[in-house]
Amino acid sequence: MTDGNGFLGGRLLVVAFAGWNDAGEAATGAVGILRDLLDVSSLFEVDPEVYFDYQFNRPTISTDDEGHRQLEWPGATLFGPAEPGVVGEPLADDAQLRVSGSNAGNIYLLLGTEPSRSWKGFTAEVLDAALAADIGGIVFLGAMLADVPHTRPISIFVSSENPEVRSELQIERSSYEGPVGILSVLSHAAELVGIPTLSIWASVPHYVHNAPSPKAMLALIDKLEEIIDVVIPRGDLVTEADEWQTGIDTLAADDEEMAAYINQLEQARDTVDSPEASGEAIAQEFEKYLRKRGDGRDGQAGRADGRPGPDGPRQP
Template sequence: MFDPTDLYRFSGDVPELTDPVLLYHFDGFVDAGGAGRLAIGHLLDELEHRVVATFDVDRLLDYRSRRPIMTFDTDRWVGVESPEIVLRLAHDTAGTPFLLLSGPEPDREWELFTAALDTLVTRLGVSRLVTVHGIPMAAPHTRPLGMTSHASRPELIGGQTSAFGKVQVPGSVAGLIEFRLGAKGHDALGYAVHVPHYLAQAEYPAAAVTALEAVTKGTGLVFPLEGLREAAERTNVEIAEQIAASQELSTAITGLEQQYDAFAAGSERENLMAEPSEMPTGDELAAQFEAFLAERDERRGE
């Protein structure tokens, strides 16, 4: 039997905290629009933080499935970007301490990793674990972003309704953490932001804003969101420009708006479209937006 505490090591003094929230996200699982990645990245950019503990990535990652980037210069190797799974201590804008866990999703030893996190959560007195990510949905970006909340106890999300029934999906470490630690009595919850399916492969800052606003509502933590909101506004302006330049995109978005509005009004699902119409598929819409975003990035690099 392996000892879960062998999977991580503390960096310096272990902080003495009072019921901190632990916010976590792992790269590698579904994250439409980069909602979770952008949210965590924004917090790390905006808030002071320090490393509390690091995990043994040699045991957790399969380097051959996602090889680390190495730098070769002329006749020798001069650097390597080693992956890290790190637990950090940060403070929100009100000075409230909280924990951030991020890095690539482990490839192996999920149960041991979850057990290791359980020991950390217990040692640090964590009151609540929270995760965020994005999922693609057939909804227009011109309407408020929806969200699916889930938790180890229904009381944690206030009885919010869900667009989903009982389904089976590929698992994730984030989901396993909520399931296993919830079974042990820890409060764990998550927010899956509904990202327009045609923007799922692009960076969509509005989704990160929605995710962090949900975290604030669920935990009381307050984050600096001005820069992220400005990025979201710029992105929305660029998307509007692309749509205005394409009749096909304009027609498709109008159709999605009609479906959304009909659904919001309580119409039957078979009547979501006002009139039958030929619309591009999600993949076709995404391809057009990806081409637009690539052109935008090229213009920025000039």
């Protein structure tokens, strides 16, 4: 731990990658909001020619505010504050447009696209940059498609492989075994070099195909704000999350099969969340729910409580 003050005692790196770890663009959306609200600039970028297959992760083209056409290549960028540890006092007219709190000057960001090759080299390069920036802890944000209803609060699962972090923050250790994305590879390597980590995962309803998912993005920001001890302005995100849910409600109202399926998910979720539910009762209810569905799609859905299922998060 940094400076003897636990996980929050030093510089924190918040990480999200587009791709397998980012259902509904929730994780990258949350870190993107932080990038826009924090006074940070680029400290390090990987060479995309080394780590990306452009037929798999294609560059995108867009038009900027001045009418110029811009190409954006897949990559990964480390952002950091101009003056680490210094918390700027927001002016009255932008108080709702800046991240505030005693930890705000210690937040670094890593935002990018999951690499398509050379993961070991990518991991070594990223961790070298993190060590050079004197990062004291890393928070990984992820989102998975799961069998959860859009009408209930987004399920969030927080875990850590570090025993000190688990003790300090009263969180669990993940029991998942199976295929992983770049977040798990980076987390494993970070722990090996002495940087404590934790992961925050959101569950996104798998039947909602339109990205992004502002409700999942909002849930990640809520939990991140709680853990890293800052205040993050929500802007229009609350309204967008409400509109997202209302839009799905409208679609379900015209589709009896979809409405019935959502009702089943709601019943399973409510059983899990009920105060009298025991672990055995929850397991039995979920097994009954799966038998009723005859689920045999790919074995990769999350559980009814939003945690990763036996074969991990479903690929977005």
